Amino acid sequence: MKPDGSQIILATALLAADLGTSQSCPDYSSHSKARHEPFSPGKHALSYARPIPACRTFNSSTIESLVANMSDVIADPDLHRLFENTYPNTLDTAIRWRGFAANNPEEELTFVITGDIDAMWLRDSANQMQSYLPVLEPDDGVDSIASLYRGVINLQARYLLTAPYCNSFQPPVESGIPPADNPGANKDTVVPGYDPAKVFECKYELDSLAAFLRVSVDYYEATHDAAFFGRFQWVSAVQAVLATARAMMRPTYGEDGAVLDSPYTFERQTTRATETLANDGLGSPVARDTGLIRSAFRPSDDSTIFQFLIPANMMFAQSLAEAVFIVQELGEGAPQGLADEMRTLSRQLREAITRFGIVPVVSGNGTAVETVYAYEVDGYGGAVLMDDANVPSLLAAPFMGYLAATDPVYQRTRARILSAKANPYFMTGPQINAVGGPHAGPGMAWPMASIVRILTSDDDEEIVGVLREILSTTDGLGLIHESVNSFDASRWTRQWFSWANGLFGQMILDLRFRKPHILQQSFQ
Ligand SMILES: *[C@@H]1O[C@H](CO)[C@@H](O)[C@H](O)[C@H]1NC(C)=O
Ligand SMILES: *[C@@H]1O[C@H](CO)[C@@H](O)[C@H](O)[C@H]1NC(C)=O
Ligand SMILES: *[C@@H]1O[C@H](CO)[C@@H](O)[C@H](O)[C@H]1NC(C)=O
Numbered sequence: 001m002k003p004d005g006s007q008i009i010l011a012t013a014l015l016a017a018d019l020g021t022s023q024s025c026p027d028y029s030s031h032s033k034a035r036h037e038p039f040s041p042g043k044h045a046l047s048y049a050r051p052i053p054a055c056r057t058f059n060s061s062t063i064e065s066l067v068a069n070m071s072d073v074i075a076d077p078d079l080h081r082l083f084e085n086t087y088p089n090t091l092d093t094a095i096r097w098r099g100f101a102a103n104n105p106e107e108e109l110t111f112v113i114t115g116d117i118d119a120m121w122l123r124d125s126a127n128q129m130q131s132y133l134p135v136l137e138p139d140d141g142v143d144s145i146a147s148l149y150r151g152v153i154n155l156q157a158r159y160l161l162t163a164p165y166c167n168s169f170q171p172p173v174e175s176g177i178p179p180a181d182n183p184g185a186n187k188d189t190v191v192p193g194y195d196p197a198k199v200f201e202c203k204y205e206l207d208s209l210a211a212f213l214r215v216s217v218d219y220y221e222a223t224h225d226a227a228f229f230g231r232f233q234w235v236s237a238v239q240a241v242l243a244t245a246r247a248m249m250r251p252t253y254g255e256d257g258a259v260l261d262s263p264y265t266f267e268r269q270t271t272r273a274t275e276t277l278a279n280d281g282l283g284s285p286v287a288r289d290t291g292l293i294r295s296a297f298r299p300s301d302d303s304t305i306f307q308f309l310i311p312a313n314m315m316f317a318q319s320l321a322e323a324v325f326i327v328q329e330l331g332e333g334a335p336q337g338l339a340d341e342m343r344t345l346s347r348q349l350r351e352a353i354t355r356f357g358i359v360p361v362v363s364g365n366g367t368a369v370e371t372v373y374a375y376e377v378d379g380y381g382g383a384v385l386m387d388d389a390n391v392p393s394l395l396a397a398p399f400m401g402y403l404a405a406t407d408p409v410y411q412r413t414r415a416r417i418l419s420a421k422a423n424p425y426f427m428t429g430p431q432i433n434a435v436g437g438p439h440a441g442p443g444m445a446w447p448m449a450s451i452v453r454i455l456t457s458d459d460d461e462e463i464v465g466v467l468r469e470i471l472s473t474t475d476g477l478g479l480i481h482e483s484v485n486s487f488d489a490s491r492w493t494r495q496w497f498s499w500a501n502g503l504f505g506q507m508i509l510d511l512r513f514r515k516p517h518i519l520q521q522s523f524q
Contacts, residue, residue, distance in 0.1 A: 110151025
């Protein structure tokens with residue numbers, strides 16, 4: 001979402017009040033908007049954007065050593081600076097509070113803010129953690145990356161048990177941090193209702209549910225610490241996720257044609273069409289018996305046009321299938337039948353995505369027909385042919401592990417996503433060419449989509465070209481912005497977007513193994 005001025009000011013006040021070293025630490029919302037010396041010794045002269053050590057919100061010697069080691073791996077001084085600034089950004093700036101649950105002194109909690117908005121998103125925090133997956137190791141230490149992960153998983157479980165339809169949450173009471181005001185959401189009418197002291201915003205997004213499974217699977221696959229998942233509220237939270245997903249499979253009409261009650265409706269007083277739902281909060285009708293799960297909003301926090309959002313269904317199917325292994329490891333610690341239920345739902349979802357999510361399009365000269373993945377469908381034959389920059393996206397399908405990048409339907413879909421002729425939200429221009437979306441609007445390309453393009457490409461020329469565009473469009477600030485005008489890189493949104501920063505670092509670490517020669521290249 002786009003913070004308005006009042007939210008930024010509020011975040012500033014709260015941060016200053018809470019950080020121990022508050023007096024001398026600048027608010028990062030302002031710090032990240034100014035250039036700081038020493039500049040990188042290349043033609044982009046990028047700012048040094050990290051806060052001074054005393055003002056960082058988490059210290060990790062592993063990350064420090066990795067950042068230092070990467071100076072040998074990355075030859076270009078500007079590219080190394082961009083990595084150095086971005087990769088630690090969540091640890092440097094967004095670990096807002098860590099502690100233990102009031103009712104269980106063993107239960108770690110980590111409150112991770114998205115950056116310039118003082119709230120924790122399920123999606124962002126799962127992704128913010130994922131950037132540190134390459135350095136995640138089994139570790140009981142309270143100052144480890146593993147501890148941060150456990151704290152995020154525990155807090156997400158609590159959030160999902162509190163308000164499973166919501167996307168963004170307030171600090172846990174144990175932190176003593178007062179809940180943030182969200183002027184944009186104050187007049188929302190949402191079913192089911194929620195407590196604004198606990199919830200920052202309540203947009204139901206299927207990928208938020210998938211994010212909880214994803215961060216859990218990431219932790220489990222790196223540590224094999226199955227016991228952790230039996231200790232606190234994880235199993236109950238998985239059951240809440242499944243119950244919510246099943247409820248959101250309900251179609252608009254019953255067999256007799258009567259309109260069914262929707263478990264979720266959302267209305268906002270707004271001038272932006274993408275901030276509210278059609279049909280008095282219900283959204284556009286969806287057909288019966290598709291096997292797909294609805295999503296009222298996209299990962300951009302914009303409303304869907306058709307509620308069967310295919311990338312979110314892909315991510316949910318994939319994360320669910322991988323989470324089965326955790327449940328199996330729990331043995332008697334998990335309810336009987338839970339693993340089977342998850343496995344079956346995942347398989348049925350994949351079938352539904354193939355059946356309803358792959359659609360014919362007329363291409364080229366108007367006579368040839370080919371099949372591609374739609375971004376959204378309604379099950380009646382309606383399809384939205386586009387991609388949106390946020391993850392999950394169609395572009396990211398191989399990155400999410402849903403399919404192989406060589407999959408022919410994916411390859412055809414990808415070619416259209418990366419074409420201004422076929423994707424209404426592909427931005428082109430002299431500065432940067434990338435997928436955007438309605439959230440920041442036409443003209444605004446999203447570097448996050450450029451990063452995903454690199455992560456899903458094996459083509460050196462494509463990777464180098466896209467990397468060059470990312471590197472040259474930070475407006476000298478050396479951070480990854482949410483969106484950048486494709487004709488004028490001095491026009492951008494969100495100076496402090498920790499997830500996008502982490503994703504850039506994650507992509508560089510991926511290239512280190514996959515394409516080390518590219519990192520040895522000059523970008524001057
Ligand atoms: C991180 O380390 C610095 C010293 O290098 C210290 O001043 C700061 O308080 C530490 N931050 C945290 C969150 O422990
Ligand atoms: C950095 O390099 C040193 C020396 O080769 C090595 O011992 C250390 O493990 C590396 N750190 C990381 C995080 O890879
Ligand atoms: C249209 O393009 C397809 C391949 O893209 C080709 O097979 C077909 O012959 C073309 N039709 C005409 C009328 O040019």
